[in-house]
Amino acid sequence: MESQIKEYMPCESLRPFVELFWEGSFNINATGSMSMQMIPNGCLELIIHLNDLHCDLENNKTWSQTPDYLILGLITQPCEVRFKNCVSVFAIRFKPEGIYNIFGVPSSLLMESYEDMSMVLGHGFLDFSKRLKEKIGVDSMIRHTENYLLKNLLDKKIDLNYVNLAAELIRNTKGVRIKDLSSQLYISQRQLEREFKEKLGISPKHYLRIVRINEVLRLLNEDHMIDLTSVAYQCGYFDQAHFIKDFKKITGQKPTIFMMDKEQFISNPGLAHYVD
Template sequence: MNYKTYKPHPNLDALVKCHWILEVPHNTEATKQRIVPDGCIEMCFILGDDVKRYTSETEYIIQPRSMVFGQITKPYYIQPTGYVNTFAVRFYPYGFANFISRPISELADKETPLISLFNESSAIELERAIIEAASTQSRIEIIENFLLSKFTDPSVIDNIVQSTIKTLNSTKGNSPINSILKHDLSKRRSLERKFSKQVGISPKQLGKIIRLQAALKSILNNTEEKLTQVAYENKYYDQAHFIKDFKEFTGTNPKEYLNDEQMILSSLIYSKD
């Protein structure tokens, strides 16, 4: 399994967290993989064989070859049908909203084909160019030129949204929103509206996801650490609260997480992110 990330162009680094690739050799017995929320939005291009996303225990759809997956608020399951080869762009929580006019909240918990978000002919041409590109670097240049052509005004990044997310990230999701806004209720309502427009989920929900990601990294990087210590370090009220949030976003409990074959892909990504 080969997973690598690449830094974006300086003109995009306020919006794009990274570009990434994932390659996995064909495995006829590939298990379903559980993908859990990370607070980011992904633009993905499937270059290998088809990938299934399960909509129920037994039913699935085939993911589009080029798509945007919006904010994830619950775990979902994918399963490759053969060779995995994916190229993608990971946007900061507020990043992708600056490239489309459609409400970002409409993209949550599902994949949206690029032809539904951009001019159909340009989306088709972009997909063709990415698929036919000879290298990852070429794909990065192609997608960055496309994004730069769609983004013309850096001032549209709302400062209060950006600063709130920066604070949440720096405190690993542990700053109460009212504290960030100095208990100004009028600012809270305004922030909620702006988050809905630019991020697609509420600031409180994003804070919960960021805190969960910090806990996941603690578990992955120190497998001997006790769960009570992980809960304490990440400012959960108690272990029961930690387990409740963990199951909400991952669908499993912390003890089972490390030995769950369905978490292999997520564990690889989150341990290196």
């Protein structure tokens, strides 16, 4: 196995904003350079490198080594990642609407790109990150991270508006129609689409497509014997051609080809919002 990822739930108070925490190691054997495709998961990833070995990413058509503290914005298509050595990280996966509530950073500013988070947030974040690297064990890292994020929440005015509610409904109800979503929130579809795009950088329909395909991937990861037709139906697809089209747009491959070559992809679709 060339990569390993473990996911952890956040505390109850952070769940409206944070999808999960995860730790990962990539190119574990380090026998040579390795390239993987990162699948869009509908979230933003704050990735903290735990040593001096980093991956390479393309930004604005230029390949470069990623910074120590990387914030990867919401992506809508597969993103190539290159590993020259064994890379170990600890990461916070933010819901796209949630990162604004904690840091005041709209996810729309980070669409399809990445930034050095220390340049975005400054000294307080750098101090948190350096102390994080001194912690022994992932439980200690998570407690330290939760304390830092909760302190930021206390310093901010929390605004759980209809964009937050719409995004959460999309995640929890994969078969929802956008026009039904706007009626549930008592706003016009046009208003919802405008505000969603302005704050998240993506339309509700496009976001729903990413969420659905990630639910497909999660179910396939849990049960390797389940068939694709059943999974597609469970995730709100009633037309197989539509499902295959969406799957290829998000992963870059048809479902059958993807399943045969899963080791080439970074696909960690999450914990299904803590539903047993």
